Amino acid sequence: MLLWLLLVIFALVSEQRDSRTLLAPSSVYEGDSITLTCYGENLKIKTVTYYKDTKKLNLSKGVLRFSIPRAVLSDSGNYYCTVTEKRLWWWTKTSKTVKIKVQELFQHPVLTASSFQPTEGVPVTLTCETRLSPQRSNIQLQFCFFRDSHALGSGWSSSPELQIPAIWSEDAGYYWCEAETVTNKVRKQSFQSQIHVQRVPISNVSLETRAPGGQVIEGGELVLLCSVAEGTGNITFSWHREVTGTSLGKKTQRSLSAELEIPVVKESDAGEYYCRADNGHNPIQSEVMNIPVKIPVSCPILTLRAPKAQAVVGDVVELHCESLRGSPPILYRFYHKNITLGNSSAPSGGGTSFNLFLTAELSGNYSCEADNGLEVQRSEAVPLSISGSGGYRRDLVTARALGGLFGVLGFIGAAFLFYCWSHKISGESSATNAPRGASSPNLQEFTHSSPLPAMEELQPVYVNVDSVGVDVVYSQVWSNEQPGDSANTGRTFLENKDFQVIYSSVKKS
Structure with a gap:
């Protein structure tokens, strides 16, 4: 009797271990869903428990399926399930172990750069390198690049490359990239790589002027151009007067040159100038440049100087023409009723004179003209009356x-x-020489x-x-x-x- 009882218990235990089956997918890749199903007799089930490597995963009442929505590599392992069901009494049955291996969909990306120690101002290309599994080569990937936790460019893109047109010192830092499937959202991140950006010191600073016609004219526009032959990064340009040393203006920009505009030039703006450039190293100064300011002639004044209060025919009258302002040389022209009488030059500026011998026809209005190549100005007309001309x-x-x-x-x-x-x-x-014998x-x-x-x-x-x-x-x-x-x-x-x-x-x- 005891022997028969032991045989019955052994049979029940064997039935308990072999009567449940765990169903699992045979091939699993990252991002795939995994569904585990514990099959057996349709008896009244109290509990079903799933295990991975002897670790309990979930405990649900009356649930025969267990799902993993997106598999990852760490989901690989040995799985089995146990079921507690009621017959004559409560029995616990355990399924056979099923080994699940989650395969890699694509490799971890690796960030590469055209240079990890570039010079400021040069372009840099970043590449996020990875490879899909041959069995899943049709999967589409997208990529994103980061620097110090900030996404670069426009964010996610189908291109594994990112072009940086010009890299600067403030762009130095730690870079990495991420690759992600368009579907199932399997994402992987590369290791971080540091990029050091090297700055080029400034050299050969020069100052130039730009003015309409090539001459700096009072009332006109003047542009002071400060430029450097070499230098990277943000460069601070400043302009100075040599006499006072005060700064006329300052600009900071990522460029090898900068301009300072003086919209209306004054006579007091003439003098010596220089500029400085600085990109964080020692500031460099240009040579001193003398900038003359040309002054257009003012309206001339004509003065008639006669020997007497009333000019008469035969007198010599001095016509004196003078512009009070204007850069030399100045050419003066003298007119009588808009007919040119002559001209005279003043190489050092000031005025000049023209002597005129009066005749009866020279009565009328006189004027003069001043011309220094920048502007031509004409005086007001001055009348001259000549008396006693007919008799x-x-x-x-x-x-x-x-x-x-x-x-x-x-x-x-x-x-x-x-x-x-x-x-x-x-x-x-004849009479004196007559002969002596003459009568x-x-x-x-x-x-x-x-x-x-x-x-x-x-x-x-x-x-x-x-x-x-x-x-x-x-x-x-x-x-x-x-x-x-x-x-x-x-x-x-x-x-x-x-x-x-x-x-x-x-x-x-």
């Missing part, structure tokens, strides 16, 4: 005509007298052949030669005397033949 001109013309006429007549008269005098001397020489009546006949009136014989005769147009007057003077008796005629005439005298005197104006 004076007629008298001057008449005097010149009469002077010319008298000069011609005087020259002709002098020539005639010289001819007569030469002829007379010729006759006297006296011939001599008397010569003497009386050309008698002169009594008035002409008693008074000297004056003839002025070429008295017009020169400062010396030449005169011929001679006298004729009637002899007292015929016996002495020849002797007296011969003795007085040299009485002709030529005098000269200097005219005084």
Whole structure:
């Protein structure tokens, strides 16, 4: 009887262990769902318990299934279940063990960079490298990159690469990436990698000017351009006056150059300038640059300076034109009724003059113009009235005509007298050389052949030669005397033949 009882108990225990079956999927990948089902006789079940590696997973009343929504690698292990059910009494039955291995869907990503020690300003490419399982190669992945817990770019993307156009010192830090399936949301993260960004010091700072027409003109615009040949990161540019050293402005930007604009230039802005650049290393200063400011000419002032209060024909009038402001050289032009009279240059600035000999036609308005290449300004018109122009001109013309006429007549008269005098001397020489045997009546006949009136014989005769147009007057003077008796005629005439005298005197104006 005891033996039969032991056999019955052993059979019940064997039935308890073999009457339950645990169903599980044969192939499991990350992200797959796992459902465990404990099968057996449809008896009244009190409890079902699932175990993984002898560790209780869940305890539910009357539930034959246990699910894992998304499997992970750590879900791999040995699973079984136990069921407590009622027959004659409460029996506990245990299923066989089922081994489940969760396979990797894709490898853990690895972050790579084109350079982990880049120089500021250069581009950097980050890559999130991974590989799908050959059995699940159709799975779609998306990627995201991070720096110091901040997502980079636009967030999740289907591309495993991220382009950083230019990396700077503030971009240094720890980087990593994540890869995730589009479905089932299996996500994996790479290890963190540190990127060190190297900064390039500043070198060769220079200052340049930009102005319309290439010249800095008062009232115009001036741009001061400060630039560096090398230097990375945020660079702080500043502009200074050499005399005071004060800063005119400051800009910080990620660029190799910066501009400072002076919209309206004043004359006081002329002087020496320099700029500085600093990107965290030692600040570098440019060479000092002298910037001259050109000043357009102001409206000139025309002044007429005459020798008398009332200008008359024949006067010399000085036209003085001057601009009070303006960079030299200045060219002045003088006008009479908009007709150019002449021009004069002032190389060092200031004013200049133009002398004008007045004629009757020069009455009217006068003006002048100043031009220094930057601007042309014209003065206001100044009137000039010339008096006594008609009578004076007629008298001057008449005097010149009469002077010319008298000069011609005087020259002709002098020539005639010289001819007569030469002829007379010729006759006297013939009488003197007559033969000794000649009779006296011939001599008397010569003497009386050309008698002169009594008035002409008693008074000297004056003839002025070429008295017009020169400062010396030449005169011929001679006298004729009637002899007292015929016996002495020849002797007296011969003795007085040299009485002709030529005098000269200097005219005084």
